[in-house]
Amino acid sequence: MDCNRFFVLMRHEEEKFNVMGAKIVSNNGKKTLHGVHAPHFKNTTELVPEVMPVPEKVYISLHQHMGAPCEPLVKKGDTVKVGQLIGDTSAFMSAKTHSSVSGTVEAITTMTTSMGGTDQYVVIKTDGLQEVSEEVKPPVVTNYQEFLTAVKNSGLVGLGGAGFPTFVKFNLKDLNMVDTLVINAAECEPYITTDYRTCMDKTKELLAGARAIAKYLELKDIYIGIEDNKPKAIELLEKETKDDPAFHIVSMKASYPKGAEKVIVYETTGRVIKEGQLPFQAGVIVSNVTSVAFLGEYLETGMPLVTRTLTIDGSAIANPKNVVAPIGAMFEDIVNFCGGYKEEPVKMLMGGPMMGITIYTDNLPMVKNNNAMLAFGAEQAKVYEETACIRCGRCVRACPMSLMPAAIETAYKLKKEDELKALKVNLCIECGCCSYVCPAHRQLVVTNKMAKRMIAPKK
Ligand code: SF4
Ligand code: SF4
Known part of the structure; x- marks a missing residue:
């Protein structure tokens, strides 16, 4: 729906x-x-993401990505720490699952997903200590294979909404097939401002991630495509990259859907991804800006993907915010951190108003690729x-x-x-x-x- x-x-x-x-x-x-x-309705543009308190429980899906679900590596009663691997599979097309909290596994259970299907979840009762797992160590990366292993171990999936395992995207038969990285910072969906905040607050990590991808995939050019309704971010990125000829900051006329893969590749590089082709067949790797910044941070710290920044907005939300939430937190808990609802939410969306998915309850856990939750009152939810x-x-x-x-x-x-x-x-x-x-x-x-x-x- x-x-x-x-x-x-x-x-x-x-x-x-x-x-x-x-x-x-x-x-x-x-x-x-x-x-x-x-x-644009970018009401939260200037709101630096706030870290929400650790909820009492998190519900971590073992299938937060395209491809095969993970098998649980923990069982009821086990204690877990932040960053600990709790789900994995031998399937190629998949992404590892890590604990976002420290606490005790209460259950491995089947729950309904936001898409109406069912998946397995690891339910963890948190202890509030947020102890970090001994497994969390910066990866040693000196060549392409080690880079791929690091990306795989990070659990990264496309954070722009697609949920495609990043390790699979970077796993190329022949590095000569690609020469260009296109970083998608368009964020053309109304309301959502998390990618903008990445540009502003995680510039160093973003550039480090971009340079690492370019280095190990042997790419010559790095294009960052960003809409011209984000002048501060464009100015900052131009300033921070002015001495590096590999970077090209492309200010694109703000219009929807500038962030669509085929559109942004054409807008930034002039290359056309033909029918049935994937970007690499046009010599391009496309990555979301927040994914690239996460990678920069992961290579530095070794902390896998265990948190996510979401825009919580819409006419029914009391205090719209950008929120850093542990993966598996219930939307209900995240909305409560934003002061709850100021009117009855008649329409709730996971994602933006153009491509988001309608959800019928906020009693659902967020997954890695959620970048927003919007809630609207009756006036905005009128049916025509x-x-x-x-x-x-x-x-x-x-x-x-x-x-x-x-x-x-x-x-x-x-x-x-x-x-x-x-x-x-x-x-x-x-x-x-x-x-x-x-x-x-x-x-x-x-x-x-x-x-x-x-x-x-x-x-
Ligand atoms: S949703 Fe409509 S406008 Fe968008 S690509 Fe499909 S047909 Fe075209
Ligand atoms: S009225 Fe018909 S032609 Fe016009 S936009 Fe709607 S579907 Fe398309």
């Missing part, structure tokens, strides 16, 4: 500002991909009725992938799988721009998701 009804609210806000919705935007005269100008398509073409003009969402919707309803394939619905990045601009409030992105499933190879 996504958050289409929000697109209407946000578009109305946009119209208040008299900004056109869908159009081709220009970045310093350079033609760029389509998209929309959504209002769909009306008939008026063939205005706004959805087509907005689509960064140059798709035809209205035609896809028709083909889906008629169950025309061949037509859906011909319309390339598989290229849809589910950014929501089409739904956002549609004056008929059509649930286009939801239809696209279902259409992709319809034509996916049957298992």
Whole structure:
């Protein structure tokens, strides 16, 4: 379930500002991909992340990443410390799981996930001491293989929201395939400011992480793509990298979805990731800015991924904040640290309003790739009725992938799988721009998701 009804609210806000919705935007005269100008609502921009108190219990999922879940390495009654490995697997596509707290394992149990499925969780009753595990030591890294091992041991997954195991992304058959690192600091989703805070508060770690990736993957150029609505961060990054010719800070015209992988690669390097290709096939490694900063910190300290900074915002939140929370903390506990709700939350989202996932309770534990939790009251959560398509073409003009969402919707309803394939619905990045601009409030992105499933190879 996504958050289409929000697109209407946000578009109305946009119209208040008299900004056109869908159009081709220009970045310093350079033609760029389509998209929309959504209002930014970056209310927490200047709020330095606050570390929340350790909750009474954490619920650490053994499947916080794309790929195979981990097997538990602890059992009920075991004591654990911060940074201790508590879940692992021999599967290639996976990421290790570490304890974010010190305490006692209360249970290994199956719980419902935010996506509606089920996963195994390690439930830990905390002791409040936050004792650090003896396993936590800075890794020794002198070559590519040792770098890969370190990345694997860190438990890092893409922190921009994808949850792709970073070790897998860096594991290349041939280093000659890539020559460029693109660091995604666009943060184009409204409300979310955690990547901005990384640029401002963890600049040293970010540059150290970027240099390590470039060194061990033998990359020549490092592009940091950042929207021009973050002038302080752009100034800081330009100042800190001015003596290093490998770095290129690219200020991109703020528009959504500048952070989409294909979009940011094109905007920063001018390279096109073709249909069916992955970034490395265009010679590029793409990494989220907070992931890179974490890596810089991990190589220095050896502390694996056990905390996450989230933006907690929305009209129902009493005191919006950026919060550093232990992995596995309940959203309910994190919201309570922000003063709780000032009105009944009618709509809650994990992530931003464009691509976030609706959650029906805050009684869910956060996972590694959560970068925000938003909660809105009744006024913002109004549902607008769909009306008939008026063939205005706004959805087509907005689509960064140059798709035809209205035609896809028709083909889906008629169950025309061949037509859906011909319309390339598989290229849809589910950014929501089409739904956002549609004056008929059509649930286009939801239809696209279902259409992709319809034509996916049957298992
Ligand atoms: S069709 Fe897909 S890629 Fe295009 S605007 Fe809609 S959600 Fe985004
Ligand atoms: S689906 Fe919406 S945006 Fe697209 S052509 Fe129809 S009315 Fe216009």
